[in-house]
Amino acid sequence: MESLFSHMVNSMHAEDVKILMKQSSGKNVISFAGGMPNNDLFPVQQIDEIYGTLPLDLKKLSFQYGPTSGYPPLVRSIEKYLRKKGLPVDENKTLVTTGSLQAISIITQEFVNKGDVILTENPCFVGALTVFETYGADIQGIPIDEHGIKIDALKKKIRSLDKTPKFLYVTPNYHNPAGIIYTPERKKELIETLSGTGIILLEDDAYNDLYFKVEEKYLTKPMISYTSKDVEIIYTGSFSKILGPGFRLGYMLASPYIYEKAENIKQALDACTSNLTQILANEFMEQGKLEPYLEFLRKEYSGRKELIQNSLKKYMPEEITWNEPKGGFYVWLDLPERMNSTDIFKESLKKGVVFVTGRTFDPKSTKDDCLRLSFSNMPKEDIEKGVEILSDAIRKKM
Ligand SMILES: Cc1ncc(COP(=O)(O)O)c(C=O)c1O
Secondary structure, eight states: OGGGSOGGGOOHHHHHHHHHHHHHTOTTSEEOOOOSOOGGGSOHHHHHHHHHTSOHHHHHHHTSOOOTTOOHHHHHHHHHHHHHTTOOTTTSEEEEESSHHHHHHHHHHHHOOTTOEEEEEESOOHHHHHHHHHTTOEEEEEEEETTEEOHHHHHHHHHHOSSOOSEEEEOOSSOTTTOOOOOHHHHHHHHHHHTTTTOEEEEEOTTTTOBSOGGGGGGGOOGGGOSSOOSOEEEEEESTTTTOGGGOOEEEEEOHHHHHHHHHHHHHHHSSOOHHHHHHHHHHHHTTOHHHHHHHHHHHHHHHHHHHHHHHHHHSOTTOEEOOOSBSSEEEEEOOTTOOHHHHHHHHHHTTEEOEEGGGGSTTSOOOSEEEEEOSSSOGGGHHHHHHHHHHHHHHTO
């Protein structure tokens, strides 16, 4: 039987993702694992009202197939929203995708043959690692620090390779899992480093809107909107963190010739993204409901961030360090090198607390002296208790 399977099933990280999804929704556990909103935060009532008041024609259309490129009014709404953020919408084309993970998958199919090199950050969003592995890419991770990808390490890696990597995949704003945001200087340096190399930059901006302080919003400026650049940049975004992952709505912005082929690939994958969720999302945006909802989310997540930071300060042993995120969902804990988060996981699970181990986000699945805590998904009341239990588990393994 084994011999019947295609090469595509060989993804080291796919099992990790399955376990992660299971843990995120486990009953009777305090879960810091799920990188998704809490169910109580979804705008259920507003979506009920939107659907209830849709004209019959639109209701019927929502059950129908649609154009592969996306429901045209939603494409226009996304473009309006991106234009407002200063993105170069007119020089590029927008493709609606079934979640932004599908956009990442499409780009990988478009450019990567088995054995081709993809550069990523290390740590890296595990969903993307799974996609890259599925297509047989040679994934080369570059370390990051609190300001972004390490430029020296990136230059050294590019010099050391005997073939040009197809692209560099990065999550510069509110990184998953490290919680950092790139400084504008680091973004500039990154663009300069890639200039003239022929390496495409794949910029994943799933958390762009989730800043905690409006004064820091300027930090979220995407690299695709930087004016002086000689690099091909493909930009991806998502509705998962600002409306709900159940909508399965994402998009990509790319040059017309990259877009054309991407559209053909999407056609073969699923013909089109659900018209139902596209119509609902479009109404949500068109009726001016997105911005007030984002205001609510920013307050909620920044309150949760305060809670987890205070609890970490109160309970964590001195040797443990972590970041204070400026937005997004994640806190990244650094453990002393002698420790590993897999052992800690086993210990804290006994007391009903789960999180995601560091090695899950390492392209080579080895570096484990770190772990990810997500504060977006659990009931708020559980944060302090969960951190206390986790701190005890860490202390036991020290
Ligand atoms: C960095 C990053 N990119 C993309 C995604 C995938 O989002 P979507 O639900 O739009 O496929 C996630 C989800 O966790 C993410 O963290």
